[in-house]
Amino acid sequence: MELNRRTVLTATAFTAAAAVFPIPNIARAAAPFAQPKLPFGEGDLAPVISAKTVGLHYGKHHKAYFDKLNTLSTGTKYADMDLEAIVVESAKSDADADKKIFNNAAQAWNHVAYWDQFVPGGPNRPQGEVATTINETFGDYDGFIKRAVDISDTVFGTGWVWLTRDDAGKLALIGYEDGKNPIAVGRPAYLGIDIWEHAYYVDYENRKPEHIRAVLDKLVNWRSVEERMAA
Incomplete structure (x- = not known):
């Protein structure tokens, strides 16, 4: 299931209204969490970001966060949460196990947002x-x-x-x-x-x-x- 711009991002609101922003559907599923496919080819960001960097960044580092999160969350309360909920909930805890889960869930989430903002074809200046x-x-x-x-x-x-x-x-x-x-x-x-x-x-x-x-x-x-x- 590929990520697309219409299902881009979530955030818990900073106001008392607690508005919720939409997130990628792929990130809503409970464990095992699956890394979304890149919404572009590995070479599409070159020369600003090379295909080699994208391959390493996405294929090694980003993938490792998802893999580690799946290992760490197995058998915990986090296994039944979506990715955003894990980030928000684990951030509240000082326990070492929760900190490890937070680090991997947050980085998994961060990179989903990161890759999606580079989808080719849109304006490179705000309008x-x-x-x-x-x-x-x-x-x-x-x-x-x-x-x-x-x-x-x-x-x-x-x-x-x-x-x-x-x-x-x-x-x-x-x-x-x-x-x-x-x-x-x-x-x-x-x-x-x-x-x-x-x-x-x-x-x-x-x-x-x-x-x-x-x-x-x-x-x-x-x-x-x-x-x-x-x-």
């Missing part, structure tokens, strides 16, 4: 009201890219930069270490930039800012992001 909001928040699209790079420097080691909302409900770019993500803290997740080294080192070595700029300048399908924001 309409979303463009207006981006410009009001960050000055312009170049300001948005610069802010993403700056936020990435606040993440020590591995992690993600997510377009989400802050505590006041305003659009914001926020950095999270390791596999943490907005839905774990009750916020929506609109766009995620993976800044783990496996996402860029083959192509960019230690030039992480160059990777972030290239991805945001050339690869993001803003129609997919806009659908998430409108959900």
Whole structure:
């Protein structure tokens, strides 16, 4: 079952209204959890992200999160939950076993959202009201890219930069270490930039800012992001 842009993403709302965002149907099923197919060919993101990087990132790292989650969740309360529920529930626990489940569930979920935002064929710049909001928040699209790079420097080691909302409900770019993500803290997740080294080192070595700029300048399908924001 392939992922498509109309079944893109979920997030527990950051407000008291607790609105729920739609997630990929493939991620709703209980264990065993199945990694969705890529919604594009491995070479379709080149030269920004090479086929070699996609093959390693998707075929090795992303797959490993699903495999490990299936092993860890067997016989636990998490086996009957959907992927989003596992992320939200396991984030509440300090138990070592739950932390391991969270790490793998969150990274499995993060990457489903990550690959889907690169579905080829959509505009690589926001349009309409979303463009207006981006410009009001960050000055312009170049300001948005610069802010993403700056936020990435606040993440020590591995992690993600997510377009989400802050505590006041305003659009914001926020950095999270390791596999943490907005839905774990009750916020929506609109766009995620993976800044783990496996996402860029083959192509960019230690030039992480160059990777972030290239991805945001050339690869993001803003129609997919806009659908998430409108959900």
